[in-house]
Amino acid sequence: MLNSPLVRKLVQLALEEDILFGDVTSQCTIPEGHRSRARIIAREPLIVCGAPLIEVIAKEAGWDVAVEVKAKDGEELVDQQPIAELEGETRHLLSLERTLLNFLQRLSGVATHTRKLVGEAGDVTILDTRKTMPGWRVLEKYAVRVGGAQNHRMHLGEMILIKNNHIDAHNGDVDSLFRQIKETKPWYTPIECEVRSLEELEKVLAYKPDFVLLDNMSDEMLEKALSRLSQLGDGAPRAEVSGNLTSERFKALNRIGVQCASMGGLTTKAVNVDISMRIAKA
Amino acid sequence: MLNSPLVRKLVQLALEEDILFGDVTSQCTIPEGHRSRARIIAREPLIVCGAPLIEVIAKEAGWDVAVEVKAKDGEELVDQQPIAELEGETRHLLSLERTLLNFLQRLSGVATHTRKLVGEAGDVTILDTRKTMPGWRVLEKYAVRVGGAQNHRMHLGEMILIKNNHIDAHNGDVDSLFRQIKETKPWYTPIECEVRSLEELEKVLAYKPDFVLLDNMSDEMLEKALSRLSQLGDGAPRAEVSGNLTSERFKALNRIGVQCASMGGLTTKAVNVDISMRIAKA
Amino acid sequence: MLNSPLVRKLVQLALEEDILFGDVTSQCTIPEGHRSRARIIAREPLIVCGAPLIEVIAKEAGWDVAVEVKAKDGEELVDQQPIAELEGETRHLLSLERTLLNFLQRLSGVATHTRKLVGEAGDVTILDTRKTMPGWRVLEKYAVRVGGAQNHRMHLGEMILIKNNHIDAHNGDVDSLFRQIKETKPWYTPIECEVRSLEELEKVLAYKPDFVLLDNMSDEMLEKALSRLSQLGDGAPRAEVSGNLTSERFKALNRIGVQCASMGGLTTKAVNVDISMRIAKA
């Protein structure tokens, strides 16, 4: 996944924006050919994510840097614990430092934030959303998995997710909507319907969607919705809950028996964690 | 700036990762040729940033969407206030929705966070760092300016910033370091030296750097450093402060007379703000 | 879909390989500024496909060519029937001629071949495969839909399709295989299992796949397999048939009640249809 053409393009963009005109500091201060070892370490407790990218980045820069990864993605590290050791020309190590750290700090930030929420969620499986940093879809979805949550849609071509806007385009005629879907959808593409009330739920059940998205419902309404679905047995759509999901509410969701909830905050409310690089003469 | 080739590449990447294989929901649920108006609105108090990007994104997608911007970048909006109005084919509007919002939410998030810190900083000018989201350097630096802070280096080719690592590569021989700089640096490139003690400050002053970076100093040490610099009159390097900058500490910095401080947190600790899009039939 | 970044890259590649160094014939024989009208017509009975691409190609070439499409994709045309009319500089029209025709001839070839097979298939829905011309995935899948068949997977990221190779990697331990899937698969991703005998079918049913692929089965075995699936009611996986699908066999499949069959030959056995361009002075 970290080898996807999309990831390589982002890495190229990151290198372009920082070292397109070289690193004037390294070129003017580091003697040519000077070599060093560098150690990348955690500077606070964190879930590490992105370590395999270090080698991808160095290679994309076209530099010969030896990388030894010291921590597996998903591992919980304490302050000062090593993530990787690098060896190469000092100029190259210094020129790469900020780009490497910027990737690791963000990805580990998402993984750390996710792990915390997964811990609070109990038996509820947490899903991400498409609310990711533009350009970072593949990487942030990876960090979410490393953090212990699961991925919802990767992109708009994978799943039909029906919301009010789509029903409105048929002037509220759900029958007309599903006729169009039936005529045009790829054979295997799953269908999910967002519903905001028990009435809406009842209405869409007739069309046998694969998933229903119970959006912004109260605990009480959720309980009734799940109970209605359980009557349908094996053929029932699977239920996903969304909206208004605070850490505090997970207890209620566990009690009600919610199996799956999606949270945009996995990625939109994550902040970078602290990771740094230390240089020592080779 | 928002027209930079680097920004256009990020926008392309963002569109590729979301709609490379089309938007199966829109294609299967929205009648061909159906048109709508859409309104992008703030969903919480925020400093808006990125509004001019909306047109860039729609154009890059190759779709004919009319955009009317309702809020100028840097404006302070309240919940429900409009940012822009769009008009076009409903399929296009829905396919663009998430990409547009992801850009606006992040950029406005950085601008909002920056504005808050600028408010706390009093007379201290805040600078950003190169700790930006990889691929987003130009955009996040723009958001920082929109938020009211100033930009430090855009990339590694612009300024010589000497830290311990560079001195270590000369085995601590500062004379040897500055000899190499003098022989190789471009004529106009400014030089900044990081110092962590008054002794280090004294040592580098001999080489007349353009700027000194007073890193991780106590209030008392800062006071002495600034006093030393003021003795040098017009030819003195300008001072930048960094490290350990909490909101609480700004009062002290104002009292001491610090003019300028850089904070990685402008970008690394910003989170998305809430912005959404509402569709109405055209 | 025809606006996908992938399609635009293929169009660029097609223009590069033909007119990278200009069109020496047009430049040396057509007077500067000379204008013409051109008509693209069918030269044999065919299902037209790709007409909306004409404008995309002319635009990508950077030339101002007016395009009036005369036939809707999917329409059945007879010899000499017009597909589109173009108007512009004669040099531009001649330089684009071969590229336009090469796209239309292939796409219409796939649509025409598909339509013929769909006609023979009766009530069996035909699906395509990933056996498409490299670089043409989005376009050939579009031509298949235009021809009246449906799309199977667009790419490797959309669906889990388990074959013998995957079971072998677990030394035949299907339990171990599904444990790995359960732990790692994205929430909504559908699962399909290929089976080649009734024993294999029975074995995988325990894991409730969304689809089963009945590969290379005799009519008799297919009949038994479908009968077994029908016992499972609403929760039964949907069945897809593949392998050894000649036009002659569709009668049997209809009799047995097969609903869905995939055929690589939709794309691998299609040949170009004849389409040409006629120039007349503007």
Place this chain on the structure above:
Amino acid sequence: MLNSPLVRKLVQLALEEDILFGDVTSQCTIPEGHRSRARIIAREPLIVCGAPLIEVIAKEAGWDVAVEVKAKDGEELVDQQPIAELEGETRHLLSLERTLLNFLQRLSGVATHTRKLVGEAGDVTILDTRKTMPGWRVLEKYAVRVGGAQNHRMHLGEMILIKNNHIDAHNGDVDSLFRQIKETKPWYTPIECEVRSLEELEKVLAYKPDFVLLDNMSDEMLEKALSRLSQLGDGAPRAEVSGNLTSERFKALNRIGVQCASMGGLTTKAVNVDISMRIAKA
């Protein structure tokens, strides 16, 4: 030739369209680090073409796959005969399988179809045309050579090929047309004229083209045209025949003494041949 930037771009496009979002099946079913050997084999008698591409594709994907080619491009293989053996991570082999086969099946399809026509053509040298799959110009022209035929123009910048359209742009004034050519054409660029009758042939001979294209002529007319050209001795233009070339007609062309004929069908009427990949544990 297979290393051309154009080929590498097509390979990248092919990988993007299939594994841009990874291979969810391999990732969820193959244990990490599991290795296999794979054998690519012919599944019907064929002329192999594209074997050197296997390594190019694996390298472009960024994966470490050892490739041992077992059959030289142009070799005639029988069913089950090996084309190449691969060794690497099972995930990588499975993710590459379809892309590798799609390239080999098309290129070997063109080479096989070409070889058959070359066999029927006797002493007539067969040339291809520019009627190639968009994006595939360099590759299909290579497959034609591998099949035993020769290449006509690679692209529009190489040769002046005068048809009726070009004469019409001078309102039929051939003198005016050749004046423009003489003033503007690159020094070494060859000129070919298409003629459809003996009168047209006579008219263009005055301008000493390097080649004449005898289009859609009857056997009788061809005989007269060749006889006229032979009167011109060493300075005569070389003749190419085109139009209406069925396998059956080659006997007549051999009798008449036609040396060279171009056939669009080499590429437009070729279909994929059957090639598959078998996996075995490493």
Place this chain on the structure above:
Amino acid sequence: MLNSPLVRKLVQLALEEDILFGDVTSQCTIPEGHRSRARIIAREPLIVCGAPLIEVIAKEAGWDVAVEVKAKDGEELVDQQPIAELEGETRHLLSLERTLLNFLQRLSGVATHTRKLVGEAGDVTILDTRKTMPGWRVLEKYAVRVGGAQNHRMHLGEMILIKNNHIDAHNGDVDSLFRQIKETKPWYTPIECEVRSLEELEKVLAYKPDFVLLDNMSDEMLEKALSRLSQLGDGAPRAEVSGNLTSERFKALNRIGVQCASMGGLTTKAVNVDISMRIAKA
């Protein structure tokens, strides 16, 4: 030709290297929305070349600049004569100024230098070579034509040009060399042979090349070579002269009757001419 994908890529590269991080001067000194007119003028007598590129460059930058071209490529201008007038936002005009001038100064430099040599050459047609600025092949070949000379090969795929190195690879066995050519060369590709003596000339004539390149020959030897070729009548290869071509020598070449000579110096010895841009308020 100026619309070739290769030219557009060079223009993109030129814009990237100059305004990737914006134009800090314009942004900090020109009031937003301020508009101007600009006039591009010759600052010395010159042959103008590249005027149609101005619009291409402005468009590639994504800016709305109105361009009125005042001088046709190939026109001879005196000091102060206008080449084009532009109108648009002052920021855009200033940001484009240097890139526009750098293109025009080089291309007009090549055209001016070429025109001078063409004037000295009398009846000898001058050809260019592949000694062009990397990245500028299409543009410099265009400037050569604008200057009045003709183009030799555009790239390595167009013509077989045999030199000593190729004969050496066959250990001097010219027969073996031409056997390989006969078996592998595309049907229409012309053959040129470089010869340095009358003996070498005689040897290659047996193989009927389309062109001979008489390299570094004395006037006397040239005279004999041309006389030998004239004996061959209509079937004789055309002769190109190269090597040691100073302005002074053209008189001798005219006397001897040389028709065609190639000079690397057209492009390698050209220097920029002076062109500048003047801004006036709109």
Place this chain on the structure above:
Amino acid sequence: MLNSPLVRKLVQLALEEDILFGDVTSQCTIPEGHRSRARIIAREPLIVCGAPLIEVIAKEAGWDVAVEVKAKDGEELVDQQPIAELEGETRHLLSLERTLLNFLQRLSGVATHTRKLVGEAGDVTILDTRKTMPGWRVLEKYAVRVGGAQNHRMHLGEMILIKNNHIDAHNGDVDSLFRQIKETKPWYTPIECEVRSLEELEKVLAYKPDFVLLDNMSDEMLEKALSRLSQLGDGAPRAEVSGNLTSERFKALNRIGVQCASMGGLTTKAVNVDISMRIAKA
């Protein structure tokens, strides 16, 4: 620096324009697998520049060519002295020959021209300008340094350089201009002001620019300007001289005490030097 993404893009463009459709001569004349050694040598006295690019170019072409560099960039070579030795397949060496030489001849041409001017300049440090070949900014600035001069601005994002046009946009109100700069400029960006008279100099000194550009001044005026600046002591802006700088004038500039002068001619008046490649059997 030679590893910058910008340089790699130019190298790709150079390879595309020459060998996109292969090297028909090498393919048709050199036996497959034939290997050679090649030596790149100076053919006139020159300052070598670009030797490290040889390996970059061969690698970008995707060919396995062993490169041994024999001369360090900046070294002064005499006719026949070696620059590098290459070893690889003869086809690859011949296909790369022209591209390698075109890069080396231009870069060494700029370095040689620069070295000559530096020699004439005495104690005056020479700076380049942005008048570089489009696409070549990074490379020509590198050649200037190799030749012994220094670099002025690399691109428009690095420095504020105020000319008349900028003052005119404020209707001559310098105060208004500097207010805008103060509000918007990045913290560290240096400011340079162009002045053409002592009055203009006096006016801008009030705003404490970092540099002043004394443009087109007579020796007498220059002397007065420098004398005025020296009164300001340590805080004085550094002075750069430009305009009308012939070799002859450097004596006067040395006498006056000018420290620094910029010359567009470093790059606009440089011509290629002669470098060639000799092949010998491996």
